Amino acid sequence: QSVLTQPPSASGTPGQRVTISCSGGSSNIGKNAVNWYQQLPGTAPKLLIYSDNQRPSGVPDRFSGSKSGTSASLAISGLQSEDEADYYCAAWDDSLSGVVFGGGTKLTVL
């Protein structure tokens, strides 16, 4: 049981816009920055979004993040086949004094 809650799966067709939600609580998302990671099959996770809505250099602007209260979302516009991956949200949890992850969302590009 993950501290942060994500839907286990999401899907879309090429060119579509998809969103992935992440729900937490007052000690994690409600107080600290949300980060999103992309994990392509067989590879290490990659930081996709940090500080709720910032993109590291090299991440396309098709990827965007937002946060409201104790929930966050990752949006992917102009969906491409190479976006097919697992996506994880994460945040520091003040009560647990550690990083907590969502269970991950498997994105399928139909």
Added chain:
Amino acid sequence: QVQLVQSGADVQKPGASVKVSCKASGYTFIAYYLHWVRQAPGQGLEWMGCLNPNSGASNYAQKFRGRISMTRDTSITTAYLEVNSLTSDDTAVYYCARTRPPNYFGSGSLGDWGPGSLVTVSS
């Protein structure tokens, strides 16, 4: 460029210990927290803890306290994760990851990741 190079795959018997290494280069080793995250086969990411390479102090997830140890050797810019009393549930890929700048305790932003080290626990 930042590189985190991890030790190779390892097979251990139940009850044994394993020590995974993470060699850092391309940045000032002592300036950034190093985290350890594991992923069991077909499962999600699980945070294990983090190490302050400057002081050597570590912070472990409650689940692992008493069973893991995070250390470092600053002379060779290498961090280590040791897991004791292994069971089959510890079969996983173990990743080291560096905090993204700015570095501070309480950051969940892991900007650079190692390739992972597969640890298999089997009799």
